[in-house]
Amino acid sequence: MKPKYTSLRGVRDILPEEVKSWRRIEDKARELFRRYNYKEIETPIIEPAEMFVRTVGEESDIVRKEMYVFKDRGDRLVALRPEGTAPVVRAFLENNLYVPGKVAKFYYIGDMFRYDRPQAGRQREFHQIGIEALGESSYILDVEVIILLLEFFKELGLNDTILLLNSVGCPKCRSEYSKALREFFTPYLDELCEDCKVRLENNPLRILDCKVEGCKRVVVKAPSILDYLCNDCRVHFENVRSVLDSLDVRYILDTRLVRGLDYYTKTTFEVTVSGLDLSIGGGGRYDGLIKDLGGPDLPGIGFAIGMERLVNILRDRGLLIEEEDVPDYFIIYDVILVTKAIMLSKLLRDQGFIVEISYTAKNLKSQLKEADRSKAKKSIIMREDLLANDKVILKDMTTGEQEEIGLDKLEVSIIGERV
Numbered sequence: 001m002k003p004k005y006t007s008l009r010g011v012r013d014i015l016p017e018e019v020k021s022w023r024r025i026e027d028k029a030r031e032l033f034r035r036y037n038y039k040e041i042e043t044p045i046i047e048p049a050e051m052f053v054r055t056v057g058e059e060s061d062i063v064r065k066e067m068y069v070f071k072d073r074g075d076r077l078v079a080l081r082p083e084g085t086a087p088v089v090r091a092f093l094e095n096n097l098y099v100p101g102k103v104a105k106f107y108y109i110g111d112m113f114r115y116d117r118p119q120a121g122r123q124r125e126f127h128q129i130g131i132e133a134l135g136e137s138s139y140i141l142d143v144e145v146i147i148l149l150l151e152f153f154k155e156l157g158l159n160d161t162i163l164l165l166n167s168v169g170c171p172k173c174r175s176e177y178s179k180a181l182r183e184f185f186t187p188y189l190d191e192l193c194e195d196c197k198v199r200l201e202n203n204p205l206r207i208l209d210c211k212v213e214g215c216k217r218v219v220v221k222a223p224s225i226l227d228y229l230c231n232d233c234r235v236h237f238e239n240v241r242s243v244l245d246s247l248d249v250r251y252i253l254d255t256r257l258v259r260g261l262d263y264y265t266k267t268t269f270e271v272t273v274s275g276l277d278l279s280i281g282g283g284g285r286y287d288g289l290i291k292d293l294g295g296p297d298l299p300g301i302g303f304a305i306g307m308e309r310l311v312n313i314l315r316d317r318g319l320l321i322e323e324e325d326v327p328d329y330f331i332i333y334d335v336i337l338v339t340k341a342i343m344l345s346k347l348l349r350d351q352g353f354i355v356e357i358s359y360t361a362k363n364l365k366s367q368l369k370e371a372d373r374s375k376a377k378k379s380i381i382m383r384e385d386l387l388a389n390d391k392v393i394l395k396d397m398t399t400g401e402q403e404e405i406g407l408d409k410l411e412v413s414i415i416g417e418r419v
Helices: 015-036 049-056 063-067 085-094 138-157 172-190 195-201 202-207 213-219 232-247 309-317 335-350 364-373
Strands: 047-048 070-071 079-081 104-115 126-132 161-167 263-271 276-285 300-306 330-334 355-357 378-380 391-396 402-406
Touching: 015 104, 015 126, 015 138, 015 309, 047 049, 047 085, 049 063, 049 085, 085 104, 085 126, 085 202, 085 330, 126 138, 126 309, 138 161, 138 232, 138 263, 138 276, 138 300, 161 232, 172 195, 172 202, 172 213, 195 202, 202 213, 232 263, 276 309, 300 309, 330 335, 330 364, 335 355, 335 378, 364 378
Parallel strands: 330 355, 330 378
Antiparallel strands: 047 079, 070 079, 104 126, 126 300, 161 263, 263 276, 276 300, 378 391, 391 402
């Protein structure tokens, strides 16, 4: 049967058998984040478009090419959220959640939107799990956030993750580095893609994040930002590395890692897995973002995990359990007993069992076929002659064995109830 409508390109249905696996991953995140004292927050899918232009960066690919922007009926320019950090910071400020001297810790689980080229693990509607810690500038928090990200992957069974680490400095030292990059890239102008030619003037750090092969070949020779860090940024990064080394947390120093958003400062990081040149999570510090959105001059740090890509990797490695929920019981009944069959199904469900019941009230043979198709573990057959003596037939749908039993032998309390 050909449907009249199909989903748009770049979005997809998450079917019931997948949803169960997704919820396991989300539940794992919720439990782990709870132990680190993060609180769940939900932000709207639509936000003021200007907020993302201001925070993500006017020259970023997200703003220039990928953001879904439209005017609503109030003639306001709004955007489907392309990332989760700016909305969380906006909610933090709007709802006066700042408590002096206390780190505000949030996590979110939700869908984001970017008009990108659909590919494996990347859709135009995609889902992220992320955390944000606001109000503390200590390198100790940087280390804890990185450890939290690695621990999440470890608890999912990914033991071959690779941590990439860098510092992008602060606006002060990044200004000097930008000058050095302009001087370096100018002789290679003809080898850069059209986007990077624009970036060279507006934000040369974006060139380091370009995925075009020609640009990547030039970037390899570019100067390292670590040679341009101011003393404060240098000491901060040295402290982060020192603690990670002391904790035997292995990492690769990647001086080209700048992430794709303009608000990052100091520590940035990504996590990949062996054999795949794909990021499954990453983040960094953003010490100027809160002030940029009209709040106090507070620091922040966070990370985001791409669910689609993570699910694909877990499935490919046999780490994703996709078990179908099947009924514990399928209730079969004589037509005259429909009310009592419904009552029994409710009693069983009240005890936590998964129960199906025939809705067609056909003969018992037809209902048995329904029970078989449902993959139920057991069926309860309610015949009028047996029920007169408070008995039913319990049938094992795997072995085919069946027996007459009293209602009081069922795995359900029916005290005070009379079926």
